Amino acid sequence: MAGKVERDEITGVETTGHEWDGIKELNNPLPRWWVLVFYATIAFSVLWWILYPSWPTLKSHTRGLLGYDQRTELAEIMAKVEEERRPWLERIRGAELAAIAADPELLTFAVRGGEVIFKENCAACHGLGGAGQLNYPTLADDDWLWGGTLEDIFYTVSHGIRFYEDEDTRDSTMPAFGADGILESQQIEDVVQYVLTLSGREADPAAAERGREIFLEQCAACHGDNGKGMREVGAPNLTDDIWLYGGEPEQIRAQISKPRHGVMPAWDSRLSEESLKMVTIYVHQLGGGE
Ligand code: HEC
Numbered sequence: 223m224a225g226k227v228e229r230d231e232i233t234g235v236e237t238t239g240h241e242w243d244g245i246k247e248l249n250n251p252l253p254r255w256w257v258l259v260f261y262a263t264i265a266f267s268v269l270w271w272i273l274y275p276s277w278p279t280l281k282s283h284t285r286g287l288l289g290y291d292q293r294t295e296l297a298e299i300m301a302k303v304e305e306e307r308r309p310w311l312e313r314i315r316g317a318e319l320a321a322i323a324a325d326p327e328l329l330t331f332a333v334r335g336g337e338v339i340f341k342e343n344c345a346a347c348h349g350l351g352g353a354g355q356l357n358y359p360t361l362a363d364d365d366w367l368w369g370g371t372l373e374d375i376f377y378t379v380s381h382g383i384r385f386y387e388d389e390d391t392r393d394s395t396m397p398a399f400g401a402d403g404i405l406e407s408q409q410i411e412d413v414v415q416y417v418l419t420l421s422g423r424e425a426d427p428a429a430a431e432r433g434r435e436i437f438l439e440q441c442a443a444c445h446g447d448n449g450k451g452m453r454e455v456g457a458p459n460l461t462d463d464i465w466l467y468g469g470e471p472e473q474i475r476a477q478i479s480k481p482r483h484g485v486m487p488a489w490d491s492r493l494s495e496e497s498l499k500m501v502t503i504y505v506h507q508l509g510g511g512e
């Protein structure tokens with residue numbers, strides 16, 4: 223078709239020669255406004271390439287005349303934050319726990335930092351704000367398994383509980399009185415009734431009386447004659463109606479028959495010294511610190 227110009231009969235406009243189902247494409251010029259906008263976008267992009275970082279080069283990219291770069295900006299902000307934090311972290315590292323707690327400025331810094339660390343590492347088990355949940359102790363009350371002084375908490379967090387990868391881990395094992403056949407099921411029943419009375423729960427008095435004897439023989443070594451627990455072995459206080467594994471008869475029965483042995487990971491290999499101190503301070507001030 224070269225050389226031969228075809229014209230549309232009705233409008234007299236040249237056609238492009240493209241035709242679909244009898245519909246011909248006319249070779250109208252583009253609207254002027256459209257062409258202007260098109261050129262403007264080209265000019266804009268050229269200007270952008272010159273002013274801002276844009277084209278990749280083999281190793282990096284063109285920098286642009288303005289020298290602006292969001293990555294550099296972010297890196298500068300991060301460096302500034304780091305710079306501001308460093309002296310604080312150094313002070314935390316160099317100070318005793320008690321000294322941090324006694325210095326209002328350091329305390330504020332440690333609590334803020336500790337809260338972030340807690341949310342990231344601890345809240346999954348212990349709940350936000352250390353509220354606790356079934357099988358995971360509340361850290362915001364004054365009922366402590368292993369102790370609530372700054373040193374106690376620091377030790378627990380550093381070495382964990384029954385976390386045998388750490389040889390200094392806190393350890394103790396409640397025997398499986400049912401599963402290992404130490405007590406008959408009737409005896410377990412009686413001691414369950416006695417444990418219920420310790421926290422003022424409803425129980426069968428005669429069974430509880432028999433259970434008391436068994437308790438003194440089998441349980442008092444760890445939970446104490448009065449059932450108030452013993453921190454050296456992390457044995458819970460059974461008189462305060464605060465339960466790690468639940469205070470219903472079937473939950474108590476389950477624990478006596480085949481106890482859970484709660485595991486808390488050791489954090490000293492995962493968190494820095496400053497972080498351990500800050501999260502300790504944070505837990506300590508949640509409400510139950512001693
Ligand atoms: C995988 C779950 C888990 C995570 C994560 C965890 N803990 Fe624990 N933590 C436990 C369990 C379970 C116990 C109770 C163990 C026991 O039976 O003595 C516990 C006990 C504790 C205790 C002792 C409480 C007491 O009454 O003496 C402290 C303190 C503690 N955790 C702090 C922390 C801190 C701080 C973190 C985060 C750095 C953390 N835990 C992360 C499971 C966890």
Ligand code: HEC
Pocket residue numbers: 394395396397399413414417436437440441442443444445455456457458460464465466467468469474477478481482483484485
């Ligand atoms: C060797 C020490 C030891 C002996 C003996 C022992 N306990 Fe325990 N007991 C523990 C420890 C430690 C825990 C906490 C377990 C954990 O954190 O996983 C516990 C937990 C419990 C709990 C759960 C408390 C809660 O808050 O949910 C009950 C109930 C209990 N013991 C009852 C008994 C009874 C009853 C006996 C005697 C028949 C007994 N224990 C003997 C160490 C002992």
